[in-house]
Amino acid sequence: MAKVIDFQTDPSRYRHWRVEYDGEVANLFMDVDENGGLFDGYQLKLNSYDLGVDIELADVVQRMRFEHPEVKVVVMQSGKDKVFCAGANIRMLGGASHAHKVNFCKFTNETRNTFEAAEEDSGQKYVAAVKGACAGGGYELALACNYIMLTNDSSSSVALPEVPLLAVLPGTGGLTRVTDKRKVRRDLADVFCSVEEGVKGQRAVDWRLVDEVVPNSKFDAAVQERAKEFAAQSTKVSGATGIALKPLDRRFGDDSITYSLVEVSIDRDGRKATITLSGPDAEAPASMEEVQAQGSDGYMLRLARELDDAILHLRLNEREIGLLAFASQGDPEKLIAHEKLLMDNADHWLANEILKYWKRVLKRVDLTSRSMVAMVEHGSCFAGVLAELLWACDRSYMMLEEFEGDNRPLATVTLTPANFGLYPMSNDLSRLETRFLGAPEAVEALKEKIGEPLEADEADKLGLITYAFDDIDWEDEVRIFMEERASFSPDAMTGMEANLRFAGPETMETRIFGRLTAWQNWIFQRPNAVGKDGALQRYGTGIRGDYNMERV
Amino acid sequence: MLDLINVSYDTQIPNNVGLSSDKRVLKALEKWHPGYINWWSDLIPQNFQQSLVYLRTAVSVDPKGWAKFDYVKMPEYRWGVLLAPQVEGRTIPCGEHFGEPAWQEVPGEYRNLLKRLIVIQGDTEPASVEQQRFLGLTAPSLYDMRNLFQVNVEEGRHLWAMVYLLHKYFGRDGREEADDLLLRSSGSEEAPRMLGAFNEETPDWLSFFMFTYFTDRDGKMQLESLAQSGFDPLSRTCRFMLTEEAHHMFVGETGVGRTIQKTCEVMQEHGIEDPYDIEKIRSFGVIDLPTIQKKLNLHYTLSLDLFGQEVSTNAANAFNAGIKGRYMEHRIKDDHMLQADTYTVWDFEDGKAVQKEVPALTAINMRLRDDYTRDAQGGVTRWNKIIEKYGVAFEMKLPHESFNRKIGVFAEKLFNPEGQLVSGAEYDAGVTEWLPTHADGDFIQSLMKPCTEPGQYASWIAPPKVGIDNKPGDFEYVKLHMA
Known part of the structure; x- marks a missing residue:
């Protein structure tokens, strides 16, 4: 295929x-x-x-x-x-x-x-x-x-x-x-x-x-x-007028996909892809009327659509790319302003839809069976909604202090109120709650930091990132991590990551993606279903599946 | 009427299955029986219910017992539960269990498959009675009316036969399915019969004859293949049903034949040579041969649809499981397993009808359909002999199997009766020559005048050569109850 x-x-x-x-x-x-x-x-x-x-x-x-x-x-x-x-x-x-x-x-x-x-x-x-x-x-x-x-x-x-x-x-x-x-x-x-x-x-x-x-x-x-x-009976507001979802601005290269705000570059030898998300290319709209007028060109919605498509494309069409590295570049303040307008108007149908769409896109990231790492580099904009990616990923690496010859703003992570429940995972907890399952008080304490650009040492101290490395260590540490990751068995990686990502309570969703899917995928490997004499292969021939009757 | 409180099943229900000592089945039948009687009473117009009809009743399966003729009121008909005698040492005739002893009990793994087949077969039996319920009112003679009712009561008995199997072998599920057989009804918006062809009303007697010739013949083929079942009680039931089904085919073949004969007689009498001089032929109150051909085209193609898709998983499963065999399975010289064989079926590729080889197991339906077509050709040949005898230049033909299909690879594609793909315009231009029009229906309907004097026949149909049970021509086959 x-x-x-x-x-x-x-x-x-x-x-x-x-x-x-x-x-x-x-x-x-x-x-x-x-x-x-x-x-x-x-x-x-x-x-x-x-x-x-x-x-x-x-x-x-x-x-x-x-x-x-x-x-x-x-x-x-x-x-x-x-x-x-x-x-x-x-x-x-x-x-x-x-x-x-x-x-x-x-x-x-x-x-x-x-x-x-x-x-x-x-x-x-x-x-x-x-x-x-x-x-x-x-x-x-x-x-x-x-x-x-x-x-x-x-x-x-x-x-x-x-x-x-x-x-x-x-x-x-x-x-x-x-x-x-x-x-x-x-x-x-x-x-x-x-x-x-x-x-x-x-x-x-x-x-x-x-x-x-x-x-x-x-x-x-x-x-x-x-x-x-x-x-x-519905409590939904009546009379809302929709917006058109225009075709995505998307170009495929041999080893790249370029969207208006998302750039995917594929390193086939290294079996990894870097997904770079751009910060806002315009000031936040002043009102929801403006958001509505922008329609699918508006920043928050456009970014979500492009990221969603990129993830799906990589999942289905780039199956040997085992590691996804998320990077971002842009002004965190502007990003926060875009998100804030939607949050302040969460009762507006479109604001609500965009935020709920982000919830789904982030869940899609959570459920992507690839090793995922967030690279918090200088000039990045991991704030609010994009900061969620740090905790959706299996690990995160953040640049510490100034790098030689790099004049971009120092890397920061900024929390917004949205990080405390607006984008729940499929276990119905926020990513921060899931991350700090053993220390709920840490999540409370983090609320004090809302709006504060947190540099690497502080983000490290607060447990928001995995590692902070300075100019001297960065390149080597990142390289070694990626090479190591690429050498592990993809099956073991998928299994390990899927188990570690969803700590905490079970929900119907986690049971579907965990228990049901895992059993199904096991059965999909077993000869009783997919062997040449298995039921799935024989379906339609009139001959029954030939089962190995041993219970495993 | 049957005494519903004190039904003596062994005396009132002819059976050879030890009904009176089978508590489980008795209990189930007691519950089901009143519903059946209600179904029958609500169905057939009241004055016919009270009429005495000269019917054949099967009281046992030996040659002396399976055809007892006497006058009977239909609601008092003795619907029996009769299975062909058990054959000692019978083995499963096909599929992966080939050669193993036939099952006397339902094998658990095939329970659902078997039940489904029995329910579908059972669903068609009462359906045809429902489709034909008003035909008594326009019977062209008492002889034909009697034949209609004979067919009807026997379809009723076939329903009984399937219900017996459901009650006896399928527990609670079987009882529920048996109840549902009475719940569904032909043409009902609420709960239609399972197969499309059984939801169309039979509007006139020519349709009835065509139906009994072509559609009941599908029923015959299905029974033939179920008679090959490795599940012995089903096999025995169907074998006995086949003896009755033969009469339905006879009613159809002679009915169409007598219609053709009358038309030819009238043409000869009035010196009409051109069978297409339709206006003139019709003016003498008979049905012109081209219209009969159109009816043939319609009923034959509707019946082909009943065989399902050309390539069928269900049929493959049923054959391989040994639940359903092929027509005359025991006479076929192969391994009866077909796991490596192929069979030629029609397909539609690149805008053309083509024949191709597919795994034989998946083509079980088509094999049966091909057998059906051969079987159906016999009567058509005999009809042509009648036409020939009168020197009329006309020949009845079975249309190509691509014509007028709603199921399978040719579905909804435009073919002419010769099997050529035609454009929409060509089809529109031809279809009035190929299939009955509403105007044809109006004309046929205008002939449907009841004829209830003994020995008299409506204008459009010739009397039979011999009477039922060798009765003379003026025999009163139905003593009509005049309310």
């Missing part, structure tokens, strides 16, 4: 989804083009999906937030007759490399989380209107919606048939949401996840798998009625 996967799309290019806007309700139709698969060798039958379908969905969800703030309820439904969604395409999975499967699952999980959180984050509630077969990843789509309606036509059902059919798990949040979100009793969940055909009708309600079943003849009307009710 050497093809470059582009995460940018727009409605004029959609092949699999369409949206009909009806005031405060948007009807989102999944109508997958069978022949529109991202790769050759499979057809996307029965509304099954691959990464390409999900990239469009992610775009729909993102544009819903920014371009259609008037929408309060999104009804996810099928554009096909007899099927809601049959889940991830099995032939695609059967033919995909392990790395592609893992990346695919991660991205789809992130997209599910995004529309699931849309209700809490910005008052956009997703409702699943299920008519026809809703199996596997199809039910996982519905599970991530915050209300599920099922037609009672005596054949439509919801199902998680992965275990009996494919010998893998419902890994896009399925198992976890059944127990943690829908709170299905675990023995009933056990039954549900073992039967291919799933559960239909009233039992689906009784078992908490859906919220409501509706007689088939009244289904469409009931769905629209419910959508209107939810819209009426």
Whole structure:
């Protein structure tokens, strides 16, 4: 799969989804083009999906937030007759490399989380209107919606048939949401996840798998009625006007990607990429009207979009780049002013959306399975939102005191109120709370330092960075770290980092990305699923998977 | 009416499965039975319910017992549970368990797959009764009305047969599925039947004949393949159902044949040589051959859709599991496992219909469909013999399998009946010659006048050559209840 996967799309290019806007309700139709698969060798039958379908969905969800703030309820439904969604395409999975499967699952999980959180984050509630077969990843789509309606036509059902059919798990949040979100009793969940055909009708309600079943003849009307009710109940501000998400300013070089504010330079021999974020190229806007007028050209939103795209590109298309180094250059004061305007106007829909988007982008960084290091160099602007990167990374290195021949301003780190809870990780703690899990008082003490540019020795003392090195040591220490990192087993690195990054309490999200994903990825390596006689490879041939019956 | 309180199952329900001593099944059937009777009572128009119909009842599976003729009111029909006799030492005829002893109990690993197949088969049985519920009102003769009701009660019995299997072998899930079989209903917006073709009303008698010829023949092929099942009770049930299904095919083939015959007679009588002189032919109250061909095109292609996708995982799974075999599996000379074999199927590539080899396991549906097409050709040949006998220059043809398809690789693509890809304009220009138009429907509908005098037939259909149970031509097959 050497093809470059582009995460940018727009409605004029959609092949699999369409949206009909009806005031405060948007009807989102999944109508997958069978022949529109991202790769050759499979057809996307029965509304099954691959990464390409999900990239469009992610775009729909993102544009819903920014371009259609008037929408309060999104009804996810099928554009096909007899099927809601049959889940991830099995032939695609059967033919995909392990790395592609893992990346695919991660991205789809992130997209599910995004529309699931849309209700809490910005008052956009997703409702699943299920008519026809809703199996596997199809039910996982519905599970991530915050209300599920099922037609009672005596054949439509919801199902998680992965275990009996494919010998893998419902890994896009399925198992976890059944127990943690829908709170299905675990023995009933056990039954549900073992039967291919799933559960239909009233039992689906009784078992908490859906919220409501509706007689088939009244289904469409009931769905629209419910959508209107939810819209009426919504506390979201009415009448907001959206902004257009324009195409990114992005150029690919052989070893670089250049965005307006983000520069990615790739060192293939060193298996590392440096992602340099630029500080604001303009003063902070004076008002939200100005932010709104700037639209997707505004600094905070543009930077988030560019960073998001860069991370996704590196994850999918640059798989041998094991180390991501985050750098920044710019004026921290200006950056703080940009962030402050949004925080001061957090009740403005657009300010809220931009801040929530940053929350998601930072989570995406947290969940990136690469070694990550922040390089706090002179002239950098790791303040507020960008300071979060220091604690998202596995380590951080900061320049201490003046460097010879370097006349940039001395490296500083500046905390803002945003660092104390505005951008929670998937464990629902701030990065500082997670960092200082054993010393909560340290987080309290840090609040005293808000707004103060902290130079290396102080940042070191406060525990905000890993190492501070002066001119004499810097180059060598950084080089040795990077060379060492590049020599370790990528598997061990991924495992170690994923375990160390998410200290503290479990949430549904951490359970999805930790427990569920880890088990799924283990199964994805096992012959019972992916061996030449495994269930995934044999699916569709009529011959069953040949299992090694030893319990491991 | 059956005494619902004190049903004596062994006397009122003919069976060879020891019903009266099988507590589990008895209990389940007792619960299900009232729902079934309600379904039947609500379905068939009341005056027919009270009429005496000369029906064939199967009371046992031996040659003497499976065709007892007598007058009976339909709600009192003795729907039986009858399985073909167990064959000593029967083995699984196909798939990875080939040669192992046939299962007498449901194997746990295939429980869902089996249940699904039985439910789908079961769902089609009552569906056709629902589709045909109003046809009694326009029967072209008492003979045909009797045949309709015979088909209906037997479809009802086939439902019983599937329900028995669900009750006997699938526990609580099976009971629920059996209940749902009565809940779904053809054409219902609330809970439609599972397969699309079974949700269309049968609007007229020619459609009914075409349906019993083409669509029931799909049912026959499905039963043939289930008769090969390694799950012995299913196999035995289907083997016995096939004896009845043959009659449905007979009703269809002779019904279409008699329609053709009448048309040819009238043409000869009035010296019409051109079968396309439609206006004139119709003016004598018979259906012109081109319109019959259009009906054939429609029903044949709808029936092809019932075989599903050309390449099918479900069919492959069922075959490999030994749950469903091929038509005449035991006569086929191969390893019956097909793990390394291929089969030729149609595909659509680069804008062309092409034939290509695919793994034989995944092409089980197509193999059965090809067998179906061969089987369906037989009657068409016999219809052409009738036309030939009258010297009319016309030939009935099965259209190419790409024509008018809604399922499979040709779905929604525009082909003519010869199998050539045509443009939208060509299709629009041709389709009125290929498929029945609303105007054709209006005309056929105008002929659907009931004819209820014994021995009399509507204008558009010839009498049968021989009566049912060798009864004379004026035999009163239905003693109509006049309320």
